[in-house]
Amino acid sequence: MDSDKITTITDTLAAVPVAELTRSTAARRVAELASESELVVSCFEHRVRLPLPERWCPDDRPDLGEPPGWEAGVLPEAKYQSFCHDRRVASFHPGHRAKWMTHELCHGLVGFAWRPDASILFHALAARLAEVLPVALWYFFDEIDLLRCPRHVGSGALFDLLCPACEALAGTAHPRRPEGDAFREEGLAFVRREIARTKESITSGTPLPSRFTTLDLMSDGLAYAAAHGERLRSREMGELVERFCGAGTGHHESLESLMARIEELTAYVVDGARATALRGGRWRWIAQDLGWRFLQIRADSEGEIVTVLDGLIDVLAGSPGEDAVTRAIVGYEALAEDWEVPLPDDALAVGYPLPRGYGRSVQQLGDGVASACPVAFGLLGDDAGETVAAFTLEDRLERRPVGRRFADFLERHAPTSPVTMVARYEAAVTHAASRDAAELTLGFDAADITMVRLASGVELVVAPPGALDDEVEDATGAQLVAVVRDTDGAVGVHALSDAAATVLARLELGPASTTELELPPEELLVLIDAALIAPLRWGL
Ligand SMILES: [Zn+2]
Ligand SMILES: [Zn+2]
Ligand SMILES: [Zn+2]
Ligand SMILES: [Zn+2]
Incomplete structure (x- = not known):
């Protein structure tokens, strides 16, 4: 091209x-x-x-x-x-x-x-x-x-x-x-x-x-x-x-x-x-999209609301352009002040920017953040609304789930905040990747263990203090853990010794030879048992 x-x-x-x-x-x-x-x-x-x-x-x-x-x-x-x-x-x-x-x-x-x-x-x-x-x-x-x-x-x-x-x-x-x-x-x-x-x-x-x-x-x-x-x-x-x-x-x-x-x-x-x-052009498609939403709302309305919506649909259909779209939006705002119709923030949330700051639903994205990162969302307290509004404005089209996008956003704006650490951890758990079926089946049977790599789906993340309450004895400080979704759909959070954490952090960068990793044999066995590492090849 x-x-x-x-x-x-x-x-x-x-x-x-x-x-x-x-x-x-x-x-x-x-x-x-x-x-x-x-x-x-x-x-x-x-x-x-x-x-x-x-x-x-x-x-x-x-x-x-x-x-x-x-x-x-x-x-x-x-x-x-x-x-x-x-x-x-x-x-x-x-x-x-x-x-x-x-x-x-x-x-x-x-x-x-x-x-x-x-x-x-x-x-x-x-x-x-x-x-x-x-x-x-x-x-x-x-x-x-x-x-x-x-x-x-x-x-x-x-x-x-x-x-x-x-x-x-x-x-x-x-x-x-x-x-x-x-x-x-x-x-x-x-x-x-x-x-x-x-x-x-x-x-x-x-x-x-x-x-x-x-x-x-x-x-x-x-x-x-x-x-x-x-x-x-x-x-x-x-x-x-x-x-x-x-x-x-x-x-x-x-x-x-x-x-x-x-x-x-x-x-x-x-x-x-x-x-x-x-x-037709962009503004005609937008007028059409908005016009359809008004028609859909009108289908559930009666009386004066129908008359007003008819007027707005006339505006949109008349000369579909930015000006008509703006006038229709202003008209809908006025309608929603007097009558019980979907709120402008919902009715005008089309999923792309519209005039007068509409287009993206802060409420819906906030619900998504609360669903993916409930503890972090709770920690935001009174700031939640403002934070989610800022996140919504910056949010891009990305093939990445909402919890991870929100954690990225916090990291850009408040990298050292404890809320950021909690959000990052919750996002890793909520959106944990699945294990690889072939890898699980083969395990370390007839495996060549001169070289190993991080097992598929395993993600390393810092767990905030207290996140692992029952699983580790010393839960006083933040620590690196390994997160992965097991075949039954449950997410496993694996606490790591200092040595194991160092080794897995190294494997995050790519495969390494087991001798180079210098991991004591008993520690290696723990990682193999938990299927956190995998061989590169298997024999017959
Ligand atoms: Zn299709
Ligand atoms: Zn489609
Ligand atoms: Zn920013
Ligand atoms: Zn592929």
Whole structure:
């Protein structure tokens, strides 16, 4: 990619880590067209999900209405309601891997098919089509020249497994690899098959699936139609399309038009063929996003509130620009003063900066910090609100959980504060990495122990005084401990002798020879027993 293209990308997708936009040729192409289309990226943890109007919930699924809250520093997604295909906002979830960015931006470029009188089968096929290229990117096109670690090179997308080594490598450089052609051909075949089966579904009048391993986009499409059915057939959805989605903005009247868009973008992503950017621009996508939130609030309101919201929606739809967005925000502030509607801090928390300081939810991020680092949050006392507000302002799009980001923030501003030490420790425990199954199974059986390394998932952190009450005799001072999540999900915190702490701190930098480490044999056995170290190779 030439350097002025990079500038273009960072201009509009400024907040996204550049490596995620350039990790493969396919990812780079998606990013360039997304940048030209001025797509908006929203941080999932900064964005407040408004409760779903009751009549949009499927009858047997009242649980879909209220979005789930934080659990141990993770804000879960509601499977089918948290994402929709109908807005040009790509979601960035700090707990997801980098591959999602391309998938999300691609959704924005592909768009959606919707018609006011459409049947459920239409909506299901539309949802299926919307996923075709984002999924093909994930499993095939992104893999053509993506770098992978020695363990995973050549095997393609990792499905449910998250490999830190692969994540670190991606985005460094991407030379052509021989197996790339296979991913290209398989991906093209996948797209062709999905489109052919969709056409057959239309002519036969029945949903016809097509499988790739455990994936079945037809059944996903049906599930989407089931969860979103009421919303897709609502009056509000009609207004969204009519008022905010003009020509070239990603809305397709027919499935055929959506299929043509998928074919156009596939040729672009794979071969660099020409593809058109979306027309509208950043402020139209923002007006659309905000307009939808107002429509959603209106669906649960009556009387005067409906009239005022209608006026604000008119402002947003009239001439979507920064000025209209600002006026709509001011109007909503006034509405919330007089009437019982979601607070502006929630309604306007879209996950990216808005005029008048809105956009990111301090409350929601504070709940996340309290869930990940409860003791540190408690220690902040009266300062908690101010500290979290400052953290929210500085918080970036980072694939790093909230507790760790908060501890980083404290370290930047108050490196010597005891609260920082507590937060760092709590974040390590809350977000502890898992052990490696292969390493656990092999243990030190037939191991070559001339060289050892820190076992996978093990993290060293300073435990604040008292944190280990029951586990160590001398809990008077802070001390280095090893933290790791065991296979049963429980987090083990291992107290370390001075000698063991020195050795593990050395291994944090990389493998070392056991003789060089000068650890007494009985201490070595303790580390082996606790599986805190691992060999580099095993014999037969
Ligand atoms: Zn999405
Ligand atoms: Zn998707
Ligand atoms: Zn890997
Ligand atoms: Zn700062």
